[in-house]
Amino acid sequence: MENQNFYEGRILVNMAASVMRQDDLKPLHGNLDWERLFRVADYNKISNLIYLAILGNNEKMPERWKTRFYERYSDILKFNESCTEGEREILVLLELKKIPVLVLSSSSRRQLYPREEMAGESSLKLFFLDPEDYLFAKGYLVNIGYETDTLYPGVGEKMRIPGRFSVEIYHTFPFKTQVYQRGMEKLLQRAFLKENGNYIYEWNAIDQLVYLMIQSAYLYVTGHLQIRHLTDLYVFYRKAAEEDQFQELENRLKEFKVNILAQKLLHLSYMWFGTREECASMETEEEKLQVFDILEKNVFYGMTGKFGPETDEQALDLRSDILKEEERENRMEKRALFYRRLREFFSLVRRQLKELYDILYSR
Known part of the structure; x- marks a missing residue:
């Protein structure tokens, strides 16, 4: 099963990358399980990219699943037509x-893609500075x-x-650890x-990138990182990097204690979706490639809620902190x-004693 997850993940990443780079897709060989590929692509919110890859490469596939991929692509076109007005309202x-x-x-992220229909259906995400305002807004x-x-x-809800x-x-x-909460408070002050x-x-662009990178690190260690998160990270970093504030970015990531992990995920996104020139700008030593193999496998295995062996110390520390917080919440x-049931018990005893008293008093 793990090998199957990795194989299917690689197929989908290669197809998505061919669209992102706008180059030719290598022919797909073998008897592919398109039903499963559709479900995995749908989970990762890249079905529209896969449809464009199929369309551009004349890939043969059962008509039923080609139609399903087209439906997801069509959904993105409809979203692009309505999202600006929906957000403005x-x-x-x-x-x-x-x-x-x-x-x-916000959905403005779609403008960073070579073509807007390549982007995912990204919800407008809002954080209310006062919890009471949250209720009013709802x-x-x-x-x-x-x-x-x-x-x-x-933490909130999707409407x-x-x-x-x-x-x-x-x-x-939406982060459990105290380190993340403190880091987000500092980010909030810079808004x-x-x-x-x-x-x-x-x-600003740098703080948006910080949020995107620390979110990706958090989702990675909780097994919820999707391929779409990494396409977003890739296009956003490519744009934000124009401001040439790498040291500032590094310092802010350190506040969350995921600076190394977040940069590894960024590097992985470039290895997947970047051009040869972009990948060359992030040259990796041969002995470190195994680290990215582990990272890649854990992204794919995370789709099933399982984790492979982890070697990144920051990932291990963050996962440990999250587990401790979850144990505390439990x-x-x-x-x-316990106290609710205790109150219910005493309330029941009180009612029974009152009834008994009324009976005895009436005699």
Whole structure:
């Protein structure tokens, strides 16, 4: 199964890379399981890239699955038509209601791709500076037709108008460790008001890149990193690198203690999707290639919720910190459950004693 995950992952990465680099795809040989490839591509949110690869290479495949890939590609075209207006509607609403909010990410990321239809369907992600504003904003979104699509316990939720635009809203940063929480507080302090706005905050290109890189590291160690995250990382870094602030980027990543891991993931994205010239600019020593093999396998194995052997110390430390925090949360939940049941028990005893007293008193 692990070899199958790796084999299928490599096929999909090669197909996606041929589209990203806009070069020829090598012919695919063998009896491919297109149903499984579709499911893996769909999980990784790159089905539209795979469709473009199939289209550009005249790849033979069962018509049923070609249609399914086309449907996902068509969904992206529809998203591109509606996302700008959908985002504008939400941000104007929050501005009018005087609700301060930080834009964590938006669909503007699609403009970094060679063609917008190569990008994924990225939700508008908002962090509310005041938890009470989160509740008000949710109420306003419900009033204009949004419904809860996915709950993120303890941090926020994803809301969507059926068949249309989606938005993720957060009252707590979606990271468990104290190191990440402190790092995010520092990032939050560097946010600035959007041009011509009084309540909508955003980051500069470097801080957006920091967020994207530390998010990728966190998703990697929790087994939720998708191929789409790495295509986003690749196109965003290529654009942000024009500002030539590498030392500043390094210093900010160190605040999260994932500077080495995050840069390895960035390097992996260039190895997958970059041109020869770009890969050459990130020359890797031969003895270190094994490190990237492990990294690559763990990205693919993470699709099944399993982890292969890990050698990166920062990844091991972060995973350990997350597990400790989850254990602490479990202890708190068990303690809360114990006291809740204890209160219920005493409440029941109190009612029974009262009933008994009433019976005895009536005699």
